[in-house]
Amino acid sequence: MRGHVGARRRNTWQRAAVLQAISQAPCHITAEELHDRLRRTRPIGLATVYRALDAFVRDGVLEPAHVGDGKVRYGLAARHHDHLVCLHCGAWEALKACLVPRLPRRLAPGFKVTGHQVEVYGYCARCQAATA
Amino acid sequence: MRGHVGARRRNTWQRAAVLQAISQAPCHITAEELHDRLRRTRPIGLATVYRALDAFVRDGVLEPAHVGDGKVRYGLAARHHDHLVCLHCGAWEALKACLVPRLPRRLAPGFKVTGHQVEVYGYCARCQAATA
């Protein structure tokens, strides 16, 4: 990783576009999906998208989420990142309700909490039916 | 993914070794770490380790955990998978206490919950000090 938490960022249309696209996405989105959307308007490099996402995460604007499919998804830091994940087929869906409404502010000495993500594991209805 | 939830599994020393090594590990472990440990005793293929892990996850014996470093960690399904993750340097540490003691059994129609993982995001003490 490079840069600093409070490092000076330059304003470029690429970063503005990344942030705007993410804020308009219905839910968490991958770097590649973001790249595809942005490219429909103007040419933009994939590496640039990744760099912008990394910078926003460092600045606390975006938060990453993992669903176990090998891709990192990004969303605004204020949004929830709770998912149901099927251990059999890997299918996942976002949960509307937040499972951890009151997160302790001091979980470890000096650690400043800014957000969280919950992955709930189990078996989806379809996989259960297929093996009943 | 291959295999079935209730598929017939054969007993091989490789799978037994994988399960034993994981149950003895102090905390969540990656496939590569597992492979290195197992290889100290007997030769075993990395692909075999991955296949065994996948099978155990499908059978509900193991659960995956993600810390955002691009590697999947595995642990017994009963264990907690709560982590503090620094958004700046990527450092992480496991939490002893479980943040979601009472998970609702019915989050979605037909979904059978077996476990969960919480990632708490923020900034570690060192990164805060470095940019104060």
Next chain:
DNA sequence: CCTCAATATGATAATCGTTCTCGGATTGAA
């Protein structure tokens, strides 16, 4: 105890998300 089809293993190639490299373009403070 044998047979044999189903399944597992291992070495390695392939995949694919992500990061790195580097020459050239932009930004913004002075």
Next chain:
DNA sequence: TTCAATCCGAGAACGATTATCATATTGAGG
């Protein structure tokens, strides 16, 4: 306007995981 710091884009490199495939093992049935 100047210019150093920073960013961009294209593609190579990287690394974790998965696929391939020939061979070996397992275990239910005879």
